[in-house]
Amino acid sequence: MFKHRMSALTAAVSIALLSQAALAAEEQFFPVLSYRIGPYGANGQSFFGGFVDYLSYVNLKENGINGVKITWEECETEYNNAKGIECYERMKDKAAISTGPIHPMSTGISYALIDKTVADKIPMAMVGYGRTDAVDGSVFPYAFPLVTTYQMQASAIIRFLKEKEKGHLEGKKIVFLYHDSAYGKEPIVALQEEAKLNKFELTVIPVAHPGNEQGAQWLKIRQENPDYVVFWGWGVMNQTAIKAAQKIGFSRDKIVGSWWAGSEEDTVPAGDAAKGYMSATWNVAGKDVPLIADIEKVVYGAGQGNLGDTSKIGTILYNRGVSAAVLSIEAIRKAQEKYGKGKAMTGEQVRWGMENLDISDARLKEIGATNLLPEIKTSCDNHEGSGKIKIQQWDGTQWVVVSGWIEGNKGLIHPLFKASAEQYAKEKGMTPRDCAKEM
């Protein structure tokens, strides 16, 4: 009885709030859970700089999304789970009226928010990190591991290596060197499956956080003498690994890093040692992308740029932030098509938009983001939408893309997500949505 009265009350309050919002000029609010200080502050500055710059860009260039001005508020999480939750709770009420997807840029925070976002009906995007089995949207309605996941990335890297070896990995030796955390451990299942399928030998070697000492691991790699090292590092661990590889004389062009081990922040400090090092990426670096050049012109020209240090424009993480914002804005556009153009969208509506994203190459060209990120098409049972990456190589001064879009082995990897999501649903005692009815 009490509960009913409460929900009636909340409904009344939210209706009151909604009508209030309708009276004011339409505004689309974005809660931005950013981090610009703390251990990963440097990475956060580039990413969130790009993210916020694109929001400003849409405001300046097109006067918002179909006329709906974008507003945002930042809250510093320091990459810390507790602070992330505090920020989320602080912005929740504001986000109840209209909200863009949340990008926590932290696997830990995204895990902690998974249940909360469902209860509060706020969509969360985890572009290239976070809970990967959320690909199965029937169990995770509000979580979107957009573009691609660790497992699909690992699988795509194997495919790249296979092509490099002219289609055969049989009898090859591959070492998986990883950050010993949720982030580093997730691809192991995928790699094991790939090893079975392609008959290569897989050795996994963990590196304890933060990974600034890897002597023992690289000694082991020297003993194993593998054909390739697939490398899942983060932060200071990346440059350490590259330097350690040089020390033992392991050729850097036989190391392929994940997309968190492939930014300028990783290679520049390693100096000459990084030359030839490869990494995966789901977005390209550089200012050649028309959109990035235009953002610099429009946003920084108007003096509304978010970055203090403009040399970061066009770096891999900056462009990743822009890509994440592009996805968010496109989701809101999609939602507006269904729920009314020129209106602010609620979390529930944006969620629908994210689940029905269809960003073709033609659309990417329209916004000037050709080749910045792959084509994306999401659905209820595929919250990932792409699963494609490119491989880039560091030439000593910049990242050079050395492959086209490579897709991971979906038939092999997606059933793993399905199984994991089912286990989650069972542990939580919940019934998944029926995706057939969502069409």
Add this chain to the structure above:
Amino acid sequence: MLYREAGQFKTSYAADQQLFPIRQDRIGILILLAVVFLVIPGVAGDYWFSAILIPFLIFSLAALGLNILTGYAGQLSLGSAAFMAVGAYAAYNFQLRIDGIPILVSFVCAGLTAAGIGILFGLPSLWIKGFYLAVATLAAQFFIVWCLTKFPWLSNYSSSGVISTQPLIIFGHAFTSPQEKYLLVLTIVAVMALAAKNMVRSSTGRAWMAVRDMDVAASVIGIRLMPVKLLAFAVSSFYCGVAGALYAFCYLGSVEPDGFSLDMSFRILFMIIIGGVGSILGSFLGAAFILLLPVFLDIALPWAARLLGLPFSSATVSHIQVLVFGALIMFFLIVEPHGLARLWQITKEKLRLWPFPH
């Protein structure tokens, strides 16, 4: 005047030995309990429950656990976060593997598991003391986190090592709203805090304090060091373990071993140093200081910057917040090295004399 115990005569041993011997304290604590149980649930919003009150209570409990070990028994420990991790993972596994086990029972079992492991890592305390013991407990910190990462069974073979906690159902009622979770956490913390208060004035507590003040003298007067020290480790780890279980089930909802880092152990240690070593109240004050002050600064500083028209970016504000927080810690430690609890004690003494200080 306000706080004078004149006229309160104790006519029996029971009256003399009760938990709060002074009448004003008894009334105070009753009012406090009434406010936190009856008033706050009605007035606070979701933000207050989920972001402020629940973590505050959970960390108070962890700090209380460490305070029992460090403040009362004098054994320095840097493994509190690890014992919280044991509690969190144990509660998860009890829920997972034993069908139909009530959640409160798994919390208790989680505490007992943590206590068992605490005893194990308390063994070195029989031979080494002080800073050297702190280093030995550091081993617990690293070993336990390593263990939870190393053995996938503990996280039910989750590919990422992250566990998602089961729903909280007690007597058929599901605790889902932040308000209900708050009440659950509050009840557990209140009961355990009063139990701790009771314990430290008992013979056990007095034995701990004797060992803390001088263990040779304590053993000379007939206190057996081994059981006393190990009991301190057990009780302390029990508290931390329950705090860890609450942290996982009522606060975050999903935890990974790396979340229980050394950094967290240090924070808990700072809580008791700031709050007051060897004080139950101090654990709460310290947790409030370490957890709530940054949040307050986070909200107040941008507001102040806007008010003064200073063009601060959000990164600058965050940096300033860290600076101010650090400066305040130093300020309080210089002004009152015995912690915030000591300030409260001084206030009480002043109130006793007020309005006629000599």
